[in-house]
Amino acid sequence: MGLGVGLVVLAAFFWGLSGGIGGILMAEGWDPFVVSFYRGAIGLLFVLVWLALRPHGSGLASGRMWFWSAVAGLGVAGNFSFYLVSIANGTVAVAATLMYTAPVFVYLVSFALKLESPTVLKLMAIALVMVGIVMLTQIYDTGASGVTLIGAGAGLLAGLSYAVFIFGFKYAGSHGSPQAILTIAFGVLVIVLMLPGDNTQMVAALTTTDWPLFAALGVFGAGLSFAFYINGLRSTAPAVASIVAMIEPVTATLFGVVILHESLALVQVLGMVLILVTVTALSVASRATPPVPQRDRDTE
Numbered sequence: 001m002g003l004g005v006g007l008v009v010l011a012a013f014f015w016g017l018s019g020g021i022g023g024i025l026m027a028e029g030w031d032p033f034v035v036s037f038y039r040g041a042i043g044l045l046f047v048l049v050w051l052a053l054r055p056h057g058s059g060l061a062s063g064r065m066w067f068w069s070a071v072a073g074l075g076v077a078g079n080f081s082f083y084l085v086s087i088a089n090g091t092v093a094v095a096a097t098l099m100y101t102a103p104v105f106v107y108l109v110s111f112a113l114k115l116e117s118p119t120v121l122k123l124m125a126i127a128l129v130m131v132g133i134v135m136l137t138q139i140y141d142t143g144a145s146g147v148t149l150i151g152a153g154a155g156l157l158a159g160l161s162y163a164v165f166i167f168g169f170k171y172a173g174s175h176g177s178p179q180a181i182l183t184i185a186f187g188v189l190v191i192v193l194m195l196p197g198d199n200t201q202m203v204a205a206l207t208t209t210d211w212p213l214f215a216a217l218g219v220f221g222a223g224l225s226f227a228f229y230i231n232g233l234r235s236t237a238p239a240v241a242s243i244v245a246m247i248e249p250v251t252a253t254l255f256g257v258v259i260l261h262e263s264l265a266l267v268q269v270l271g272m273v274l275i276l277v278t279v280t281a282l283s284v285a286s287r288a289t290p291p292v293p294q295r296d297r298d299t300e
Contacts (some may be wrong), residue, residue: 007232008244011225016251018221019092022084023260025213032084034201035217037193039080042218043226044186050179050227059176069181072168073188078161080222081193082154090137090151092256093264096249097136097272098155103283104129105163125282128274135271178230186222243284246276 018039025035051058059065079099086095104126110116137152165185172181194202205214233241253272256262264272 002235004232004235005240005244007228008236008241009247011229011232012245012247013251014220014225016248017255018217019087019096019252020255020259021213021217023087023092025210026084026088028210031198031201032088033081033193033197034205035084036080037197038205038214039217039222040186040189043222044190046223047179047182047186051183054179057177058180060180062175065172065175066184068168068172069184070188072165072172072181073185075161075165075168076185077189077192079158079165082158082161086151086155086158089154090147091262092260093253093262094136094147095155096252097275099158100249100279101129102159102162103279105160106166109163125278128278132271132274135267136275182226243280246280249276
């Protein structure tokens, strides 16, 4: 396995791990928005160092780069927050798998903006993902799955938010460096998540005994993971990266089952497999993947 693939593997593993860490923190009573805030704030420190070490071609003088980076920041803020809200109202496994549907939203937005033409195969794949979502969430019988409507909806919104990040990063990418874009994006995240977060918990988190978990979440879930993924993509084929990205929901699921003692019914497992296989195949087959550091799909 080459260095590039190894970096992508680590990034996907860290993202999967971050869902479990977030689940532990929320089980301790921490607000999802506070947890998301510190994940992004610690990630911001990492990308600031990255930008300081590699300032060349930052594009910070470009107004367009700032605008699209801010859009990306709104997307990643929504992604982090909705993901944890979904976990709090369901399970880590369900939340991670629903977030993995982000490429489907990318296609739907691309169809709506006429950036890409729908085909029978793509529409069939999207339909299969929808069937998988129904099976995974058991939305027809929420009491059986332990997943509430809020949990299912938040998981899908996490995927939609990541699609916003994808488009924002794509358009900002032609005007600046990845480290500069991520610095602005995480900066916007920190500002946005100050509003819904519990102010008392915001302060208490600085001295809590749970601080090592907050630090681990930020380092692995937003700092090292983004840097590893972006650098890994430079020497990793798109098809390989798309398949390797499945490590994220699988890691999150194993964490939920082994550490958090969550369980899944057989129909949920089948739904999860249907979603992961379909989305991965859709990503591998795509020839119009935007050049952005996304978890589910690679750049060209």
